[in-house]
Amino acid sequence: SQQGEEDPQALSIQEGENATMNCSxxxxxxxxxxxxxxSGRGLVHLILIRSNEREKHSGRLRVTLxxxxxxxxxxxxxxRAADTASYFCATDGNQFYFGTGTSLTxxx
Amino acid sequence: xxxxAQSPRYKxxxxxxSVAFWCNPISGHATLYWYQQILGQGPKLxxxxxxxxxxxxxxxxxxxxxxxxxxxxxxxxxIQPAKLEDSAVYLCASGTSGIQETQYFGPGTRLLVx
Numbered sequence: 001s002q003q004g005e006e007d008p009q010a011l012s013i014q015e016g017e018n019a020t021m022n023c024s025x026x027x028x029x030x031x032x033x034x035x036x037x038x039s040g041r042g043l044v045h046l047i048l049i050r051s052n053e054r055e056k057h058s059g060r061l062r063v064t065l066x067x068x069x070x071x072x073x074x075x076x077x078x079x080r081a082a083d084t085a086s087y088f089c090a091t092d093g094n095q096f097y098f099g100t101g102t103s104l105t106x107x108x
Numbered sequence: 109x110x111x112x113a114q115s116p117r118y119k120x121x122x123x124x125x126s127v128a129f130w131c132n133p134i135s136g137h138a139t140l141y142w143y144q145q146i147l148g149q150g151p152k153l154x155x156x157x158x159x160x161x162x163x164x165x166x167x168x169x170x171x172x173x174x175x176x177x178x179x180x181x182x183x184x185x186x187i188q189p190a191k192l193e194d195s196a197v198y199l200c201a202s203g204t205s206g207i208q209e210t211q212y213f214g215p216g217t218r219l220l221v222x
Contacts, residue, residue, distance in 0.1 A: 043199065043213040088150050095164060100152035
């Protein structure tokens with residue numbers, strides 16, 4: 001089975017609202033990454049957080065990591081229609097695993 | 109800078125036929141990855157190369173899948189013979205070092221096995 005599991009599987013919000021998605025994983029990791037995938041641009045790296053970091057920001061993105069709970073969250077603030085995509089967490093421990101993904105729809 | 113190139117973009121074959129995919133990574137990237145992404149799922153790592161050596165191929169179905177990266181640059185992934193369940197998008201990615209790195213993905217090859 002895959003290492004990461006995202007929650008929720010699907011999320012629909014209005015433009016301007018914040019979107020939060022969560023990732024849980026099973027084994028110890030070196031780092032956790034978030035990627036976005038849409039039909040126009042393929043799979044694109046968003047942000048990387050190392051196992052000794054607890055929070056990281058990049059533009060409208062905020063990522064948290066709780067290694068004791070083996071979980072991470074991705075917050076997208078002030079969402080835009082262009083944020084509509086699938087979001088995957090990816091863990092790098094002994095092997096590199098992608099999660100199952102959250103499908104985000106931002107309604108204009 | 110040019111991104112990761114993959115070809116073909118689409119391929120339709122009959123089951124039991126053979127198929128090959130090609131990937132040219134970003135210039136200078138030592139690490140190359142092949143992933144299989146089945147519809148509705150996240151990408152699954154098939155094989156990771158560091159230059160022309162294999163780092164991880166534990167999830168590669170070696171009875172039918174093979175991959176090579178001669179000269180440590182471009183790579184080919186082959187399926188022989190294909191099964192219906194191989195229908196998926198095959199993604200190639202590259203990176204600079206393989207350690208806590210960002211991966212840069214190509215557009216993928218969409219394979220349909222009939």
